[in-house]
Amino acid sequence: MGEELSERKRKILHAIIQNYLETGEPVGSRTISKYTDLNLSSATIRNEMSDLEELGYIVQPHTSAGRIPSDKGYRLYVDELMQEKEDEIAEIRDLMIERTDKMENVLKQVVRVLASNTNYATMISVPQGTSNRLKFIQLSRVSELQLLAVVVAEGNLIRNKIIELEEGMNDETILKLNLLLNTNLNGLQIAEINFGLIAKLKEQAGIHSGVVATVLDEVAKMIEFEEEPEIYTSGATNIFKYPELSDSTRASELISAFEEKKQLVELVKDTMDEENTGIQVYIGDESPIQNMKDCSVVTATYQLGNGMQGTIGIIGPKRMDYENVVDSLKTLKTQLDNIFNKKT
Amino acid sequence: MGEELSERKRKILHAIIQNYLETGEPVGSRTISKYTDLNLSSATIRNEMSDLEELGYIVQPHTSAGRIPSDKGYRLYVDELMQEKEDEIAEIRDLMIERTDKMENVLKQVVRVLASNTNYATMISVPQGTSNRLKFIQLSRVSELQLLAVVVAEGNLIRNKIIELEEGMNDETILKLNLLLNTNLNGLQIAEINFGLIAKLKEQAGIHSGVVATVLDEVAKMIEFEEEPEIYTSGATNIFKYPELSDSTRASELISAFEEKKQLVELVKDTMDEENTGIQVYIGDESPIQNMKDCSVVTATYQLGNGMQGTIGIIGPKRMDYENVVDSLKTLKTQLDNIFNKKT
DNA sequence: GTTAGCACTCCTTATTGCTGAGTGCTAATA
């Protein structure tokens, strides 16, 4: 593990990986001999490659084939070899966020553009977080025994919930409840809505405390731990562009992972847990998602002002164009920050 | 076209199709000879099959292979041969609509259950219609220059829309607007909101008519022609269960049709246009969707009280189990009717 | 009208042989 690689070995490994990223075919010694400016014969390259294989950075699919990078090789590439193009402020093509529309639409558009730009499968999670501030709450009667609760949080995150009542409620009561809820809750972060406050509200509701309790329960539950983050995906069929992923069983598993979204939720949670705020790269087995052992997953966390955050992810073959992907995610991240933060 | 088929030919055709539905392999004369209770030798069957081929009901993939049904054959099967199991009130397994939750959730669950029961890809469209009645409208301030409009229609169809204001608006005005809108619009069908009414409302809004106009525009546009019906899908990866659909290009096209949903919208529109309220079966080329020439599509329209309606669809290989599919859709259709109509 | 029999077709699968890319090793070279 700890062996230092000679500069030459690093160069050769770099060349192998880059070549493989482009072609998807095992790369042989002769190719490297010509491809690099090292001016070494294929025989020498062969010796070095033999070493690299022994060290676990590359792998031979079968005797008398070229070499392909192992997970360990990719890891080294991503961590050290790959050059980040810090400066080029690459504009995400075609990304025109039209208006301050519902966040839902913005996210759907973002994920679609990202997929069509990168040619990989993409996902984005609706921002979540415990320190999100309430903008306002509105209860309205929808029918005799149903209330509609609309909750708006910062960033124009809107949630509806139909609340079933056990018994009727007159308009005045609803008005009072609205007043009560909004006076006490608006502007608060979720974390600040504690049991004490809830008890206080119940008390103030007087005879209607029973009803208030259920309403509060619903409201609290709805936002506080909106159990599963919602996720939008796009470009799942891009995986068919990579032969190594597109045999039918593998493809089926991958795509249904995108359809179900359950596993993606795991991915989001995993990404969130890491304190790391930057870009994360999961290579093969490193991925928290079972079905993606043959893929690489690159994720980024984007912030929404007050501790609210979501995850963007790109899923593709191990030989994905890491440089560009990481780059795209970086700029997208900042763009998202801007979009959501410019409107208070 | 008009030739009447002898009873024997019909039986043989029926047998061929049923066998092919099960196996997916071309079926030969010997198989039929044993499979049926006709007690005919394979030679006789061969003669009949030769006739059936000439009439266009079956087709030979290559010389010296068995026969498979042509689109025309399937059509006859669906229209005449197939026995509808009218009586068995087949319960859709596991379909437990838990609560009067948001319609969105109900639909998502329905489509998922249907997919897992049938092993085909499924879709459902959110009900739409011009004769839908408004339950109520609610405008609320979200920030200085943003209003949130919440519109609830019958069946608890909820829509949110952020409306941008050009200039600020005080609370009183908003209150008035709400009163105005609700007094005049609640309980109306969309069709009843005409230009006359709109003009009247604008007038009543007095000095704020400018703002009211935009608000009304937004509200009207939002419901009247909610441009594209929303569509939920499930089980797209089921197509991998049918080898004839799962080669990578075909699969990719199909699945991306499910991902994009654009084409599904066409399908929904097409289904709606047909005056036919029952079950529709599109076989191969009959389908309005380009990419589904190799599939069959079965759709049903479900009603929601006042002329509002949505579409359920099942997409699978041509050799789909028509009997069960049609049956499932029928019962599901009535179940949906019940779910949505029991709560006014 | 039905059936047995037979020649024929052609898909499928397995076998074989060949080619070419690529390796590993050894011996010669700088």
Place this chain on the structure above:
DNA sequence: TATTAGCACTCAGCAATAAGGAGTGCTAAC
């Protein structure tokens, strides 16, 4: 000692060939 040329060897991929088998169409007999 590091590099290189040369050579024998391996093996996936491909094409050509062969064997097997399912199924048909036709003819002649029942």
